[in-house]
Amino acid sequence: MLEHGGNLRAAQQRYGGTDWIDLSTGINPHGYPAPAPAPDAWHRLPERDPHLLRAACEYYGAPQLLPVAGTQAAIQALPRLRAELAGPARVTVSAPSYAEHAHHWGRHGHVMRQVAYAALDDAVDGSDVVVVINPNNPTGATVAPDQLLAWAERLAARGGWLVVDEAFGDTARALSVSTHAGRPGLVVLRSVGKFFGLAGLRLGFVGAETTLLAALDDLLGPWAVSGPAQEIAIAALRDHGWQQATQTRLARDGARMHALLADYGIDAHGTPLFHWWAEPRAEAFHEHMARRAIWVRLFPGAARGIRVGLPGNESAWRRIEQALREWNDT
CATH class of the missing domain: 3.90.1150.10 (Aspartate Aminotransferase, domain 1)
Structure with missing residues (x-):
């Protein structure tokens, strides 16, 4: 690891x-001062709570979201899903950035390269998947939302994806493209761990078009997020x-x-x-x-x-x- x-x-x-x-x-x-979950949260299988989805969509301004066990779960699953849906891809990952992205896209038969933020625009047309961390971890570099949406449109025109990791986006809400997460080709990752200080919950969200979310949900399987995590996140996401x-x-x-x-x-x-x-x-x-x-x-x-x-x-x-x-x- x-x-x-x-x-x-x-x-x-x-x-x-x-x-x-x-x-x-x-x-x-x-x-966030996490409240104690209800006793049955520990004993029941954690079926997905619709209140969590509503609270998350309201907070992130997203049309639809899939809760996952931290954005790490999605980072690991998306390369495998892409390979299953469309075969090996030409993947460009912004650099330097959170190393798990390049690590996992370098597997599953994909051809992966890393390029600096300044070179991303030139790389889009030669890629099937582009991964951008915005704001970037670790450097804090950013990309304007209009630029991201333009890249997503260029990629979607040939069945590609733009994956935007907004794990640190809570303090830079004007940069977020979460509200556009239903568009073809755009995948947005959000984390409850950073801003809310709840990394131990292992909870994040993926925003994307309906068919892609359904495929990712099927790949990740049932009970991906624990019952206590769901209850605590509902409270945090609603506490304005x-x-x-x-x-x-x-x-x-x-x-x-x-x-x-x-x-x-x-x-x-x-x-x-x-x-x-x-x-x-x-x-x-x-x-x-x-x-x-x-x-x-x-x-x-x-x-x-x-x-x-x-x-x-x-x-x-x-x-x-x-x-x-x-x-x-x-």
């Missing part, structure tokens, strides 16, 4: 200590007061992180939930922070850089600033 953030146990095993600050994911550190307060808080904390990094000479980009920068000494920076029980996300290789999420309290903010000050002094 590929390496991901959130692997705090590995950090503790390697470096010791217990008082760690985990900045290795872009998950909201102040997640919490959502608005969280948008405000994340905008403030994201701006604070951007300013803090800039104070120490780091030109970072990203979203309110995470910041990324190209770091020539990425491994050394990662080690420096780990020695201070601060776990950041290291990107080695061609996409060499560092990504940091948000801390959850003032003590953590102070420790991060002290670590940055000491890094500058090295």
Whole structure:
């Protein structure tokens, strides 16, 4: 399996200590206060709750959605589904980006390549499937909705797909193409884990045309989402007061992180939930922070850089600033 953030146990095993600050994911550190599910949610088979679909369609502005066990389930299933429906495809994945997309499209007989965001437009006409993360994880790069819809139309004209991963789209709602998810050729992925801070639920949604959703539903099989996850998600998706307060808080904390990094000479980009920068000494920076029980996300290789999420309290903010000050002094 590929390496991901959130692997705090590995950090503790390697470096010791217990008082760690985990900045290795872009998950909201102040997640939704999940209510206790009804007792029968634990005992009944989790048939799909129509209230969940209505709440999700309203929140995302989508005409139709399929709930899945996190967007990871769809990322793994879509390449297999494409192969079953249309055979091997020429696939272009935006780069750098969430590595699971390229990993799974590189299987099932597809011919996969990765191209930079600036080269995506030129790649569309030579592709059967194009995968774009918007906003991008890890760099925060974005593509305008009009551009995405134009690509989807070009791909759909010959039976192709545009897959748009909007896992971090909650804080950039103007970029979303979820409202157009019923169009041919457009597949949109949304996550409850990031903005709502409910990664442990393993819940996401896929928006697409009806026939594609039906085929994906059949491939994934019954009871894909647990009963407790459905109940908690309904509450979170309907809690407009919490959502608005969280948008405000994340905008403030994201701006604070951007300013803090800039104070120490780091030109970072990203979203309110995470910041990324190209770091020539990425491994050394990662080690420096780990020695201070601060776990950041290291990107080695061609996409060499560092990504940091948000801390959850003032003590953590102070420790991060002290670590940055000491890094500058090295």
